[in-house]
Amino acid sequence: MNDKFLYQLREQPRLEFTENLHRKLAFSRPALPIWDRRLKPAFSLLLIGLMLATVLMSVTPVRSAVMSFLTRVGGLSFEVTTDYPGDNYPEDEEITIESRTLPLNEAMALFPYPVHLPQNVTLEQEVSVGELSPGYLDVFLRGQTQQGVRFHMDIMTNPDTNGGEIIFPDSVEEIFLDADHPAALIRGGWNYDTKVWDAAYGSVRIKWVLDNLLYTLGGNIDDLEVLLEVARSMLP
Amino acid sequence: MSDTTTFNLLDHLTDKMDWESIYCSEMPRVYNFFLYRTGERALAEDLTASTFERAWQRRFLFSLRRAVPAAWLFGIARNVWREHLRQQRQPASEFLDDFIPSTQNIEQDGQEREERQRLVELLRTLPEREAELIALKYGAGLTNREIARTTGLSESNVGTILYRTINWLKQKLEANDER
Numbered sequence: 001m002n003d004k005f006l007y008q009l010r011e012q013p014r015l016e017f018t019e020n021l022h023r024k025l026a027f028s029r030p031a032l033p034i035w036d037r038r039l040k041p042a043f044s045l046l047l048i049g050l051m052l053a054t055v056l057m058s059v060t061p062v063r064s065a066v067m068s069f070l071t072r073v074g075g076l077s078f079e080v081t082t083d084y085p086g087d088n089y090p091e092d093e094e095i096t097i098e099s100r101t102l103p104l105n106e107a108m109a110l111f112p113y114p115v116h117l118p119q120n121v122t123l124e125q126e127v128s129v130g131e132l133s134p135g136y137l138d139v140f141l142r143g144q145t146q147q148g149v150r151f152h153m154d155i156m157t158n159p160d161t162n163g164g165e166i167i168f169p170d171s172v173e174e175i176f177l178d179a180d181h182p183a184a185l186i187r188g189g190w191n192y193d194t195k196v197w198d199a200a201y202g203s204v205r206i207k208w209v210l211d212n213l214l215y216t217l218g219g220n221i222d223d224l225e226v227l228l229e230v231a232r233s234m235l236p
Numbered sequence: 237m238s239d240t241t242t243f244n245l246l247d248h249l250t251d252k253m254d255w256e257s258i259y260c261s262e263m264p265r266v267y268n269f270f271l272y273r274t275g276e277r278a279l280a281e282d283l284t285a286s287t288f289e290r291a292w293q294r295r296f297l298f299s300l301r302r303a304v305p306a307a308w309l310f311g312i313a314r315n316v317w318r319e320h321l322r323q324q325r326q327p328a329s330e331f332l333d334d335f336i337p338s339t340q341n342i343e344q345d346g347q348e349r350e351e352r353q354r355l356v357e358l359l360r361t362l363p364e365r366e367a368e369l370i371a372l373k374y375g376a377g378l379t380n381r382e383i384a385r386t387t388g389l390s391e392s393n394v395g396t397i398l399y400r401t402i403n404w405l406k407q408k409l410e411a412n413d414e415r
Contacts, residue, residue, distance in 0.1 A: 003402050005405075005406070009374075017285075225308075225315070232315070
């Protein structure tokens, strides 16, 4: 079939635009600072300090105190630590949250705020609803996109009292769903068998707060772009 | 430690990619994808810039995903386009008015310009999926397999939709010529 007529709109981008965008993206990073010999003595001292710190950090209580800190990413609180969090809670303090199954529309009606659900996806009609404390709702639902990508979603009330998820250093970063909606992108999870953070464990998760609800959208890392589309479809 | 190994992990992960080459080869394709979608040079440039800025900011994701650069970039380009549609809610009012005749034959230029204008107007009437496939195929120059990878459609489905759309466009253009 002759389709040559469809190529007639094609053209080369303007040279000025090509060069300006190239400059803006700054592919060629400036030369990195060259090692200054005068800094060598200071570097040696730093090395000794690091070795000392390494010895101190091998003592568990010291490590826990030093390596755990709070941070905010994408408007959400996180507690960052290298220590497996499960060991910090005695067994008798563990709380089991009873959940019940409800139809999707009934579960959504429980929320005191408007709930934004993803568009152009198929959601399972039965969802799991947990109540951590009176008025503190947690709804877990599953869905599938038109491309067949499966995802799960958690919607919680009172995002400020979430306390901050405990994560491993460098496992979370800030992303933007659009100009006005920051979110946190988390890769990996705590492996309860090995008791270490595993970057390939579990799923990738996108968390954001909207209308006083905390949304967590999770799925396969390979489907991140699709998950981001799902998240964006939920913005008002 | 050598003098030049103090760069951060992000750069280390992405230094393996030849972004310069990717930019040179893919930027004109992304630009033409948007030119076919919008019919406006200035808007196509803006959307192309947004696509590459976003790709550059998220370049570390590319390393982790191990995707083909074109598929990854056009995935971002499609998102940029959808966001643009969401913001605009209406198509541009004038298409390709800034096309400048490229030869000295004014009469011929006028005819070519008219043909291009007619084609752009027809592209505007296409449903979103068909218009996107035409832009990916003829603007960006992707193969049917690359389009399938980018859109999530099957390769045969892409071929079928394109075949029908091209036929339809051809009939409309021919009908216009006969008038």
